[in-house]
Amino acid sequence: MIREGTRALIRAVGRSIAASLVPPAPRRELLVIQPDHLGDGILALPALRWIRRTYPSLQLTLAIGPWNVPLYETVSVCDDLLVLPFPGFSRERPRTPLAPYRLLVQEARRLRRRSPLAAIVLRDDHWWGAWLCKLAGVPIRIGADHPEVRPFLTHPVPLRSTHVAARDIELVAAFLRILGIEGTNTEVSPDRFPLTWPIDTAAQEQVRRLLRDHGVTEPFVVVHPGSGASAKCWPATRWTTVVGALQQRGLQVVLTGSTGERPELETITRGIRMPVTILSGVLSLAMLAELLRLAQLVIGPDTGPLHLAVAVGTPSLHLFGPTQPERFGPWGPPERHRILRSALTCVRCGNIGPDRKLGLGCMIALTPEQVLVVVDELLVSSRER
Known part of the structure; x- marks a missing residue:
C-alpha cells in the first residue's frame, strides 16, 4: 500500500504533467475501457453492440488487457484495440509500489496522441482507468459515480442497476444522451439487450471433428470446473460425483479448461469407470463457443465460459459462492440459465482475492445432490423445446 502523502504527491505530479501538455484536437473516437477478464468482457457485449448499432460512424476503440484480446478479436464489436496491462487485473503483483503510476503516465502520453473525443470507464471502481483518461486530456469522461472514480470524470453517472451488463448499458446510454441521441431512456433487460454469439461454421466443424476423434456423440454435457479465482x-470430489451421475443418465461428459487446469480435470476423472473426454488447452475461444453451442447443458462456477454458454443459448447451471449472482449472474432467460448458491449468511461477500483458496464454506455447502436436482430440471426443459 502507498501512504496517502505519497499518493497525493504522485497525483500532484500527474496534474502537472497533464497541465504542461496541450492535447491535439479531439477526433471522432470513443474509447471504452474494459480492464476485466473474460466473463465481464462477454457481459459488455450488449452495451458495445448498442454503440455500434446506434452510432456506426463513430470510431470505437476498446482498451483491454492482453487476457481479453482473443475475445474481442473473435467478436466484431469495435474498430481498434488498445492493449494495456491494467494494474490490479494482471493477477501479478507490481514489481514496485510506484509501477502502476509509472505505467499511468506512460499510457497517458500514448493515449494523448490518439486524442479521443470521449471515454467510458465500464468498471465502476476503476479509478486507474478514469485517471488515465483525465491525464490524457480526454474531453468527455464517463463512468460510475463512485467515490474513487468521480474526481477524474466529467460525467459521473449514478447507476440504478446491479448487474454488470445492465450497468454497462446505463453508461452507454449516458454517453448517447450527451450526444443528443434520442431513445436512450429504455428498459435495461436481457430481452431488450440480448447477449448473443455469432455462429462460426469453420470453428464448429473443427469441434465436430475433435469430438469424433474422441468418440463423443450427442447428447453430451460440458463441465467447466475451473476459474481464475480459486475461491x-x-x-x-464433488465434480466426480456429478460427472458419474450424468453418465448414469446416459450422457457423455466433456471436461474443459486451460492447459494449467488439466491436473485438476484428471483428478475429477479418477474413480469414474466410464471414459470422460478432457479438452484442455486445445480449444480456441471460437471453438469453445461452438462446443458449448453443441452441448445439451453446461455446468460450472461463476466464470467466463459459463457466460459464453449463455451467449450461445445453451442451458447452463452456475454455481455461486462468494460472488454476487445479482451482479455477475447469467444475462439471459432465467428458466434456461439457473443459479445455485448456498444459504449461508456470508455468501456474496465478494472476497475472491489470491489469499482465498479452494474450499470456502459457501462452495462446500453446495452438494452434488442439489446440483443434480437442477440438472434434471434443465435436461427435461431442454428436451421439451
Missing part, C-alpha cells in the same frame, strides 16, 4: 471453485 469460486468447487472441490474435485
Whole structure:
C-alpha cells in the first residue's frame, strides 16, 4: 500500500504533467475501457453492440488487457484495440509500489496522441482507468459515480442497476444522451439487450471433428470446473460425483479448461469407470463457443465460459459462492440459465482475492445432490423445446 502523502504527491505530479501538455484536437473516437477478464468482457457485449448499432460512424476503440484480446478479436464489436496491462487485473503483483503510476503516465502520453473525443470507464471502481483518461486530456469522461472514480470524470453517472451488463448499458446510454441521441431512456433487460454469439461454421466443424476423434456423440454435457479465482471453485470430489451421475443418465461428459487446469480435470476423472473426454488447452475461444453451442447443458462456477454458454443459448447451471449472482449472474432467460448458491449468511461477500483458496464454506455447502436436482430440471426443459 502507498501512504496517502505519497499518493497525493504522485497525483500532484500527474496534474502537472497533464497541465504542461496541450492535447491535439479531439477526433471522432470513443474509447471504452474494459480492464476485466473474460466473463465481464462477454457481459459488455450488449452495451458495445448498442454503440455500434446506434452510432456506426463513430470510431470505437476498446482498451483491454492482453487476457481479453482473443475475445474481442473473435467478436466484431469495435474498430481498434488498445492493449494495456491494467494494474490490479494482471493477477501479478507490481514489481514496485510506484509501477502502476509509472505505467499511468506512460499510457497517458500514448493515449494523448490518439486524442479521443470521449471515454467510458465500464468498471465502476476503476479509478486507474478514469485517471488515465483525465491525464490524457480526454474531453468527455464517463463512468460510475463512485467515490474513487468521480474526481477524474466529467460525467459521473449514478447507476440504478446491479448487474454488470445492465450497468454497462446505463453508461452507454449516458454517453448517447450527451450526444443528443434520442431513445436512450429504455428498459435495461436481457430481452431488450440480448447477449448473443455469432455462429462460426469453420470453428464448429473443427469441434465436430475433435469430438469424433474422441468418440463423443450427442447428447453430451460440458463441465467447466475451473476459474481464475480459486475461491469460486468447487472441490474435485464433488465434480466426480456429478460427472458419474450424468453418465448414469446416459450422457457423455466433456471436461474443459486451460492447459494449467488439466491436473485438476484428471483428478475429477479418477474413480469414474466410464471414459470422460478432457479438452484442455486445445480449444480456441471460437471453438469453445461452438462446443458449448453443441452441448445439451453446461455446468460450472461463476466464470467466463459459463457466460459464453449463455451467449450461445445453451442451458447452463452456475454455481455461486462468494460472488454476487445479482451482479455477475447469467444475462439471459432465467428458466434456461439457473443459479445455485448456498444459504449461508456470508455468501456474496465478494472476497475472491489470491489469499482465498479452494474450499470456502459457501462452495462446500453446495452438494452434488442439489446440483443434480437442477440438472434434471434443465435436461427435461431442454428436451421439451
